[in-house]
Amino acid sequence: MKPEIKDLIEISNYYGINKEFVISGGGNTSFKDNQTLWIKANGQSLENLTEDGLVALNREKLHVISSGNYSDDPATREEQVKKDLMQSILDPGKNKRPSVETSLHELIQYKYIVHLHPTLINGILCSRNAKNLSLKLFGESLLFVPYIDPGYTLFKKLESEILLYRQKFSHDPQIIFLENHGSFVGADTTEEIRTIYNDIFKKIEEHIPLISDLTPIPGNSLLQKFVPGIRLLLSDKQPGVIRFRNNSLIAKYYQNQQEFHKISLPLTPDIIVYCKTRYMYVEQASSADKILESIRHQLPRFLSEYGFTPKVIIVKVNLIRHKLRFTLFPMSYISLINSNIE
Numbered sequence: 001m002k003p004e005i006k007d008l009i010e011i012s013n014y015y016g017i018n019k020e021f022v023i024s025g026g027g028n029t030s031f032k033d034n035q036t037l038w039i040k041a042n043g044q045s046l047e048n049l050t051e052d053g054l055v056a057l058n059r060e061k062l063h064v065i066s067s068g069n070y071s072d073d074p075a076t077r078e079e080q081v082k083k084d085l086m087q088s089i090l091d092p093g094k095n096k097r098p099s100v101e102t103s104l105h106e107l108i109q110y111k112y113i114v115h116l117h118p119t120l121i122n123g124i125l126c127s128r129n130a131k132n133l134s135l136k137l138f139g140e141s142l143l144f145v146p147y148i149d150p151g152y153t154l155f156k157k158l159e160s161e162i163l164l165y166r167q168k169f170s171h172d173p174q175i176i177f178l179e180n181h182g183s184f185v186g187a188d189t190t191e192e193i194r195t196i197y198n199d200i201f202k203k204i205e206e207h208i209p210l211i212s213d214l215t216p217i218p219g220n221s222l223l224q225k226f227v228p229g230i231r232l233l234l235s236d237k238q239p240g241v242i243r244f245r246n247n248s249l250i251a252k253y254y255q256n257q258q259e260f261h262k263i264s265l266p267l268t269p270d271i272i273v274y275c276k277t278r279y280m281y282v283e284q285a286s287s288a289d290k291i292l293e294s295i296r297h298q299l300p301r302f303l304s305e306y307g308f309t310p311k312v313i314i315v316k317v318n319l320i321r322h323k324l325r326f327t328l329f330p331m332s333y334i335s336l337i338n339s340n341i342e
């Protein structure tokens, strides 16, 4: 194995194993020399990445995508871009598709690129103050890109932003933050990538206080009564799995409709992938029967409106109010992900 590929696998596994940096198949990593770019294949997790899970692409062919004459219709355009991407693959016999974010990796002129969705960074990137906060903490060492749906439009936006940055500073940005999404860090060695990420996390931890009273709330007796019922209601032919989680932060959002509303839409593409775009709220907490009744009542409308059964149901299980020093809004979401129905 090329030593550079060994380093790439090592750093991928290092970040992939920690859910604070990336979950499931999210994030991607790459290495490039003058002719070839090696990138994590689609659907692979960073945690288990091996050399076999990489796709090698011809960089010259990848450049076609930048000047491609593609359709205005987003769906057709994405298909056309995908076709050009597939044509750059050096070993199509391996039957692996490159990550959809491959062209973003090609844009940044460092040998190694590590793209993650870290909870800590997304805490800033999903906040209302994302841009100001990012620039305040990292100044011009960072390129901030406002939210754009992943795909070709994001690629074109990033391309023009990097060009401007390059003109101004005569080098590429080593840190790129994508609003409501995650981070790209580029460097010529994986050691430098680690140093940069460590510095980023240190700086955020120093400047933004974490929620100090995230206390778990133990399950109450109601739980045993209504959880099996929910499982029955939502299981198809295959029985589903339900995970329940309750803590002082989640409690803040189930106390009433108004609070629930604040977390009722997804904040990142990851949340869309794993939890879908809408969640069900059950304000009824008096008895297990009433909770189930409310879900049964809401379900047909939920299905017809959104076209899927809920992955996340937020139930007002108790009426204890908690005082929270509450800073990182999306943290709550990460908690909710774990209470999804798989």
Ligand SMILES: [Zn+2]
Binding pocket: 026, 027, 101, 115, 116, 117, 181, 182
């Ligand atoms: Zn991503």
